[in-house]
Amino acid sequence: MVNFVLVAGAWLGAWAWDEVVPRLRAAGHGAHPLTLSGLADKRGVPAGQRTHVQDIVGEVERLDLRDVVLVGHSYAGIPVGQAAERIGERLSRVVFVDSSVPADGESFVAGWPGERAKLEEAIAGNGGFWAPPAAADYAGRGLTDEQVARIMARSTPHPGAALTEPAELTRPLGELPATYVTCSLDGAGPGPRVAELLAGGRWRLVELDTGHWPMFSGPGELARILLDSAER
Template identity: 70%
Template structure:
């Protein structure tokens, strides 16, 4: 039995993991889905930045006294999850990045890709990044119901996207699985490709889009289970 700690990406809360969590529990694991500050049922908690999200994850692990932890970060959440993974020390069994950004010391989530439009949107929306329109989720293996749930999710606190990550050791030293969702592009981003050169990292692919917790929860749960039982 493994303790999974699941963290979804921008706009989403713990609710996004319901289908995956049920399958993991059916396989005998304990599952703890985390809603980050400023999102979903915690929308009235105003985060002071990305480091607040790192603390959210670390404090959940410590509050529950978890050990043998598999930390899972999807999309944006890969940035705080990667930082939290090194901070929980020997409690960590493995970290899994699901089609996720990874933290790069001194760089933010928005570093390294054309982000001026996102920054302008955050400024215009009072410091928040609203979910994209329905048309932006086409071709990702999602149903109309899935898309409606994401579009109706919480605007994401913009400051968490612009604050730089803080790492105290090379991320490649952590035992990690990277899950690349092929409908969102065949190749991992350069920062991920570099980390996959580590003998402690493995690459797994899923033939689905960027939100596999909705489009293929069973397949994603199997990948997570297999990551947990790796030596």
Template identity: 70%
Template sequence: MAEFVLVAGAWLGGWAWDEVAPGLRAAGHGVHPVTLPGLAEKREETAVGQQAHVREIVEAVERGGLSEVVLVGHSYSGIPVGQAAERIGERLARVVFVDSEVPVDGESFASGWWQGPAELEAALAKNGGEWALPTAPDFEGQGLTDEQITRFVGAATPHPGASLTEPAVLDRPLGELPATYLKCLLDGPEPNPTVAALLTSPHWELVELDTGHWPMFSRPGELAQILLHSAPAA
């Protein structure tokens, strides 16, 4: 059976997968939600760069002696997850990018920021080097109930800004990895150009879900089913 290593995006810890994990466990798989340094219960580690997040994911796999690993990265965390997927070698069964960014060698999360990297870097500096929590407009049209938004905001923590500005390091082309990209259609109908190029690889597949950017809250059961389909056959 597979071992699912689940890494949520900015502001979120391992708790974000609480409604997804039961469906994976019920199918007999191992489930390992990861909280990255600087977030949730690891909040005290605030000056954290992206490579520290990569190491945390790799170490979670190695500490557990895991094999047949399905690495799952959501949003920001697709960047460290994509790098970790390369580094765990034969332990990897598949990587699943959930409406996420993907790593580009030598580029950071900020490099692809829609308003330009300087805009994001200025926002981080204004907030003491951290990425402030999303506000009400960020949740509009994302398929979340008021209760789900309240849960999100109540448990989320500011995100360490250094992880957004440190560049990714890839040892080989990302398109060589076995991968699924889940596009959440309420957050935009098309993958970004970097992802679209990767989807031309025979090793990558595209799956779509008619929900917003945080499917672990808005559609956890359907997300679990998509992840189950990505697991290696018994």
């Protein structure tokens, strides 16, 4: 038995894993979906990226979890990657689901070189928050109209400080035992930073034939990948 701690990306909360959690528990594992501060049912709580790292570490420690598989989707790969080194021997593996990965001293927006100024301007113009996407942004991602409507109805603005604060790592990220899940409908595949980490020998690449939100568009397939990662 392992304990999955599941952290969804920007605008989402623990609810995003509703179709994945039962599959993990049915296989005999612990599954602990987590809402980051400032989002969903924790909306209104002041938060930045460091807060989100502590949210994850604190949940692992509060529940006294062992054999932990940390799962970070999209933006959440950044705080999950930092939390992974902070929980020490409790960690079994990290799974990055079509996600950003942290680099010491760099922020989330630093990974958007061509869009950084535009993103920072959008955050400033929205009271310090990153507004959820419009319906058109979900097109071509393998989602039904009903799934898009559900995501949009429950998404909340994302705290801007979580996107602009730099990550803090004390050792090379490539030393972590990790699986990187790339979603093929997004087209380009892993970026140069992830490709370098995969070349280091401790990371494994898995391709999932769906779009950027597989917990909605392919929960069964995603659960199978997570269960397989627990056996490695």
